[in-house]
Amino acid sequence: AQSVTQPDIHITVSEGASLELRCNYSYGATPYLFWYVQSPGQGLQLLLKYFSGDTLVQGIKGFEAEFKRSQSSFNLRKPSVHWSDAAEYFCAVGARGSGNTGKLIFGQGTTLQVKP
Amino acid sequence: SQTIHQWPATLVQPVGSPLSLECTVEGTSNPNLYWYRQAAGRGLQLLFYSVGIGQISSEVPQNLSASRPQDRQFILSSKKLLLSDSGFYLCAWATSGNTIYFGEGSWLTVV
Numbered sequence: 523a524q525s526v527t528q529p530d531i532h533i534t535v536s537e538g539a540s541l542e543l544r545c546n547y548s549y550g551a552t553p554y555l556f557w558y559v560q561s562p563g564q565g566l567q568l569l570l571k572y573f574s575g576d577t578l579v580q581g582i583k584g585f586e587a588e589f590k591r592s593q594s595s596f597n598l599r600k601p602s603v604h605w606s607d608a609a610e611y612f613c614a615v616g617a618r619g620s621g622n623t624g625k626l627i628f629g630q631g632t633t634l635q636v637k638p
Numbered sequence: 639s640q641t642i643h644q645w646p647a648t649l650v651q652p653v654g655s656p657l658s659l660e661c662t663v664e665g666t667s668n669p670n671l672y673w674y675r676q677a678a679g680r681g682l683q684l685l686f687y688s689v690g691i692g693q694i695s696s697e698v699p700q701n702l703s704a705s706r707p708q709d710r711q712f713i714l715s716s717k718k719l720l721l722s723d724s725g726f727y728l729c730a731w732a733t734s735g736n737t738i739y740f741g742e743g744s745w746l747t748v749v
Contacts, residue, residue, distance in 0.1 A: 526681075554736055565644075565728055566682075566740040573736065612681065616736065624670050624732035625697075628681040 524549050526615055528629035535603050536637045543598040543632050545613030553615040555596040556626065557587055560610045569611075572596065583607070608636045640665035644729045644741035651748055657702075657716040659744050661729030664710065669731040671712040672738065673704055676726040688712060724748045 525548045535541055547553065554573055558566040570581025577589040587598045596613060610633050614626040644661045651657060663669055673685045684697045686704035694704050701720050705713045712729060724747050732738040 556737070558740075563743075563745070565742040568737065568739065571737055614682075618736075624672050624687060624730060624736075624738040625684055626682075626738065628683075630681045 524615070524627055526613055526627050526629035528611075528613055528632045530632050531630070532633045532635070534635040534637060537605050538602050541598075541600045541603045541607070541634070543611050543613075543634070545596045545598065545629060547594050547596065547613075547615045547627075549594070549615055549617075551618070552591065553617055555587075555589060556614040556616070557581065557585070557596070557598045558612045558614060559583075560612065560631075562609070566612065569598070603634075603636055605636045605638065608634055610634070640731070640739070642729060642731055642739060642741040644727075644744055646744060647742065648745045649747070651719050651746065653721055653748055654718045657714070657719050657723070657746070659714040659727055659729075659746070661712045661714075661741060662710055663712075663731045666710070666731065666733060668709060669733055670738075671706060671710075672730040672732070673702075673712065673714050674728040674730060674740075676728065676743075678725065682728065686714070719746075719748045721748050 527546045556571045557569040560566045569585050570579050572579050572589045580586050585600050610631045612631045613629040616626045641664045672687045674682045676682045688706040702716050727744045729741040730738045
């Protein structure tokens with residue numbers, strides 16, 4: 523069955539520290555991969571996406587993610603966290619093919635808390 | 639640029655009452671449109687998607703329905719709300735670029 527697992531429900535890091543949010547997926551083939559961020563009471567904002575090519579992708583707000591096919595992972599990283607990064611982060615996967623556009627499977631989310 | 643509008647932002651409705659959430663997209667034509675629901679403490683679940691006017695596909699059986707009366711308008715409805723319908727509803731759109739973009743969401747509390 524297709525699924526996305528974000529093992530860490532809640533993470534707390536100090537401002538200025540590095541961050542890594544984990545995402546593992548189970549899928550029949552290499553999917554499209556996404557990370558979204560959701561601030562409290564808000565919609566989801568796309569941070570970055572992987573379709574093909576370079577397995578290290580850069581996103582907005584200084585985030586990056588690395589696709590590792592052998593590990594079925596797409597972990598999100600940031601070298602130095604800012605207080606404004608506190609939010610909920612969702613990893614999502616989608617099937618390739620125009621008929622599947624937008625039909626994403628989401629992980630349960632990881633809540634990031636940033637300590638001053 | 640493309641924008642997506644969703645309303646109302648917040649809604650408190652009694653059990654058994656009807657529901658209508660509306661979503662419109664600007665700056666694009668013939669988008670794929672989606673309704674997702676985020677229940678408390680859970681991830682997002684795809685409810686409906688539409689690839690064109692009048693074309694609706696349901697992903698999960700439920701008490702809700704969707705309609706697409708115009709190219710850039712997507713409506714989520716219910717005739718009689720249940721307590722379990724409470725949640726955060728997100729409209730989204732996508733083009734052939736395989737990336738979806740979300741609206742600001744609508745909080746629905748059924749009491």
